[in-house]
Amino acid sequence: METSSADGGGTPGLEGTRPRPSGNATLTPPPEPSSALFTRRSIVLSFWAIVLCLGLPHWLWTTSTYRATLPLSTMNDWAEGKACDLRFPFPIHLRVPGWTLGEEEELAGKLRVLLHGGKGGDGLGGMFDFPVHVVDSNDAYPLQADMDEALKVVLHVNEAPNAHEHTSSLEPWEPTVHLSYGLSRAGGRDGLPPWVAAQIRELFKPQQEALAYLLNGTPFAATKHEGMRAMMSRESEAKLDARSTRAFKPSTTYHLSFSLFVSGNEPSAWAIEDALGVYVKPLIDALSGIANFTVTTQVQLRASFSPSIAGPTYDEASGEWKLRKEGLSGFVNAAEWPLSPSVGEGSTINFVLYVPAQGQSPLVIAETGGTGWLVPQWGSVAILNPNPRSSQPQSPTATALTTLTAADLEPVMLTFAEQLTSLIGLPSSPTGSLALRLAALQRERTASLLLSSSSTLGALSRLVHKLPNIPIPDTVATSVSTSLQHLELACQDLRTGRYSKTAGDLGALGHAQAANEASEKAFFEPSMVGQVYFPDEHKVAVYVPLLGPMGVPLVLAGVKELLGWYRGRGKVKGA
Amino acid sequence: MEALTKVYRDQPKTVLFTAAAAIRILAALLFPALPDLLTLRAELSTPVNSFKRSETVQYRKVYSSMSEDSTHTMAAYSTSHACQAQATTAAFAVALAGHTSLHPVMLLPPIGLLCYDRVCVQSAEKGQTSETDGAIADSTKTNVAVDLRSQPQPLQFGLRFVATFICAEAFLFGFSRLILPSWRFIPSIYMTLLELPDLTPNAGLWWYFFIEMFDAFRSFFLGVFWLHMLSYSVPFCLRFQRQPLAAVVLMMGIIAVFEPYANAGDAGAWLSCLCLLGHLFELTSLHRYTFPAIATLLYSTLLGPAFHHLWIYAGSGNANFFYAITLVWSLALLILLTDTVYAALRDEWEAERPEGKGKEIRQM
Incomplete structure (x- = not known):
């Protein structure tokens, strides 16, 4: 593109082919014919016309950001806790x-x-x-x-x-x-x-x-605040701390994944459906008012330890294989064991049953002698040591070796069920009544979802305020208003004590879930997320590499012609 | 042999076109695998001209069969008719070419200029009764004294030319609508070119740039690329008022280098069209970089497929290898283009000052 704009003045440049200058005598090029001058100026003008008439509107049109109006003050009210007096x-x-x-x-x-x-x-x-x-x-x-x-x-x-x-x-x-x-x-x-x-x-x-x-x-x-602080004893606060670090964050769907990992090739099957039906299903049914649950199971043979942990050591005194406590965090071989990652909608809770090889059994945890542990916000692991009797050559039947029956699984399943309750954050008291515990969980969930969607809306409002260049699509405005609507209803339901879903109403928990979902959807709108970390300085890096080389000759030619035109005018006036 | 030469002398066009058609048909008949092989080549096949990839864009199917060949043919046809001062056919041919692949529309100003130039020459020749019948335009037109009053008004001619073009385009749209079931062919043809949805690597400059581009700026830079191409159209006409054919050929070169789905076919068509400016070859080869440019073209022709293979199939190279070679390819074409610009300007200057022939230029 430089070619033609520069070559507009190419003809005068060729003047240098006139007889070579002798000595130091400076030659001035002969005056340009006015037609050449006119041509050159009209060429520069035509380039600038494209830039100004087409390029500039195009730039304004394609890079202007659309900002849907958001109810910022209402969002802030929620974030500051003014919109709802929680009761x-x-x-x-x-x-x-x-x-x-x-x-x-x-x-x-x-x-x-x-x-x-x-x-x-x-x-x-x-x-x-x-x-x-x-x-x-x-x-x-x-x-x-x-x-x-x-x-x-x-x-x-x-x-x-x-x-x-x-x-x-x-x-x-x-x-x-x-x-x-x-x-x-x-x-x-x-x-x-x-x-x-x-x-x-x-x-x-x-x-x-x-x-x-x-x-x-x-x-x-x-x-x-003061009343609250007075209310908490240090002991119960620590207990609640522990509970909240263990539990998954509130979600509408939980995927329960039960996996059997076998070190060798036996047992190769487990009566998991029966066991789940007996020991886990009643609990899931009871929890169904709080969230949806899906269950998947899998069996993996020849599952080896992760190479990163030291592995169990044999303790002569007790005749047991001991796992060190610090090795427990690496026990689950995330690289090789096909455990589904917790991505997409809902959280995946993993329950891993590990059956060690005959040669490494019984396998226990060194410090406690236990065979199971809970991994906070991930799931639970249990070790099932094969029954030593079945290793005796005379006693075992073929099925005893290859299949774990529901009875074999009972202790493990009871542990898993117990741990499921703490993984989803079910309070442990009052111990006697599951119904009261569930109701308590429902209230806590509602409150925490209300809090989290309020703070999400507050964060969105701050973000929008802080980044004046960020585009706000209409979908975000819709999600925000949906969220606010559900928050309002949740607050009402909460104050009147309607927690559960009824025919005509989602209930406080349902509304809080809907509000939270909508607020997250608004905040994580893909077209906005991309722009959050795109400050104005970066725009220079976007524009300069292409527009710089294009712009320099354009600007220089434009300035030169303008100057020439100005001088020429002055000369005419002077004459 | 004698007979063949004689036939060629008598009917040069017929022989040429028959031979070209025969080669084309024979190639397809003798090597049935050839079309498949060629559509796999990144340098040749782009979403705009490829049958295989047009499946996603329904209506391109109808067009892709004609687009690649016909665009070039129509551009050439339009140029040839413009040279014969047939404004209507020239405008119609541009419309046809633009109808199938949009960017030939940018040829409209230079072709209009060419047409106008020839119309002026013709009317001047008609005015000179001393000349014979004036059927064949004499190339030494510059020395002919022209009666300005007998010439057609440029504005009037331009308006008529543009109007013809618009009518032709409207007719083509109507005709397309007749043979196609709905209007959807319009977005599917033109949006493919304007929005560049397919970023499959090809010989052009666009794909890599738009792979890297942030989404927020994508539409802006698409516009910049198109406007960039467009911005040469009028300046070429202004500068090469006296050699409109050069303006046409140079604009074709700009399109061949900067078009969205560039391919070797377009570059080849342009290189062939360079022959129309055969009188400039001496100047370019004397003063400029013809040899390096040709060498670079050959170099990238050999390395391009190799790097493409290394990247896509062998996995031992990456996108930068292939993109670098397409840059070299475009650079070579641009060197040829600038050389031609230089030669055309120099030729114009030498015509004015015969004493400067063969002398070196020097900046003052």
Whole structure:
């Protein structure tokens, strides 16, 4: 391209072929004919016309960034915890068999006062509510039918004179506690309401601590911070720390992958479907309200240790092969064992059962003598040492060697089921009732999803504010508004105590999940992610290599012609 | 042999075209594997002219069969008709060429200029009754005194030429719509060229650049590449007002080097068209770099396929090897192009000042 613009003035350049100059006499080129001058100028002009008339609009058109408008202030409100005053009601239903409705109502009133307010309140500005309602014996709920029942208290008042036992027992599959109160004990009838209130408080204490732990340090807890801190004991905080480091981050789908890795070639099969049906399926069914689960299984023979660990050493004294504790982290041979990586939607929880070779059995962990361990946020590993009896030549049947039966798998499966609960973050207390633990998990999940989507929206808002050049596609605006909508609904549902999914409503957890999904989708919009790390300086590096060499002759020729035109005009004026 | 020479003297065109057609048909008949072999060659086959790759773009199928050959033919045809001062046919041929592969549209200004030039010459010859019938244009036109008043108005001629082109293009679109089921052929033909969706390595300069390009700047630089090509069209016409044929040939060279799916066929067509400027060969070979350029062309012709093979099939080279060689190839073509520009300018100058013939240039 330089060729023609420079060669526009090529003809005068050829003037040098005139007779060679003698000595130092300087020759000036003969004046350019005006037609050549006109041609040259029109050529330069035509190049500039293309640049200015076509190039410039094209540049403006293709590099302008489209920014959809986002509800930034609402997003910030959520991120700062202003948009939603988090409240966790624990609706309690009370039934006292044998009492009249009036008596029940009176007790309920007293409990309400005791649980909620006064000096014995939680000090968190009513963050935890305990609305108490009376239900009749038919379990028909006269009030607040749309609230999830957090706890049903069935109080058996024993009026027999020798009854001074106070007991409390939980139903494992129902959120129900059976209290029995012996009236003859000290305190009598007056001591009843405080005792019941204390029992209820006791049941919900770990739950309150867990929620306080979740909210601690987030903007949602700003006003209640002191109360929160007072609430946590150091011990329970450490426990909650451990729980949250172990568990996967909340997800709507979990892929459970059960793998059998065998050092040699036997056993080559396992009755995993039976074992799962018996030991894991009930748990998964119970958890289905919280997330979706998929299950895959696989068997891999001749699975060798990763070369990076030292491998087990034989301990003469106990006759066992010992795995050092520091070797456990490298035990799973990630390079060779076909374990699915946790990519895409949902998290993959791996359960690995390892059967060592006969020559290396029994294999145990050196420090504890145990045969299984949990890998935080990854899964669980168990070692199944082949039954020493089956290695005796006289006893084994063929199937015993080649197939692990459901009975063989029982201890391992129970461990796996237990570890699954801690991997998805199911609280361990109250120990007696799975239903209460699940409800607690549901509340915690809802809260943490609310927090995480709020902070994602806040981050997006800050990003948009900080990078004025980043394009914002319409899809992001749509996702943000979806997310905000679901957050609003989740907050409402949370405050009224509707956690579970019902026919007409997703429930607090469902809305929080939807909000989180939409906010993540908005934040990780591919066309924006690419631009986040693309500062303006980089644009120079994009434009200069091509446009620089093109622009220099253009600009130089343009300037030269402009100068020439200006001088020429001056001359005409002077003459 | 005698007879053959005689036939050639009598009917040079017929013999030439018959021979070319015969070679083409014979090659396909004698070596049935040849088309397959050639479509695999990166230097020859691009998404625009390849049958095999056109499967994704439905309507290209219809066009690809004619596009490669016809674009060149039409460009040449248009040039030849422009030389005979037949404006309508020239504009129609440009429209046809542009209809199949878009960039020949850039030939419109130089071809229009050429046409106008010949029309002027013809009208001048008609005015001179002393001349014979003036059927064959004399090349010593420069010495002919021309009555300016009898010449057609340039603006008027230009408008008519452009109008003819637009009508021809409209007719072609209508005709295409008749034989094709829907209008979708328009985006599938032109967007392939404008948006460069297929970045398969070829002999051109675009693919590597757009592999590396950030997505946000992709459309901008696509525009820059097209505008760059376009920006030569008018300046060539302005500078080579007196030798419009040179402007046409030079513009063809620009297109052959800078077009989106460049291939050896386009370069070959351009190199053949250089023969139209045969009178400049002496100047280029005397003063310029014809030998290095030809050597570079041969060098890249040999190394290009080798590097392509090393990269794609043997896996022992990488993309940079092949891209470097396509750069060398384009460089060689550009050297030839600039040499031709020089020679054309020098020729013009020498015509003005015969005393400067054969002298070295020197910058002052």
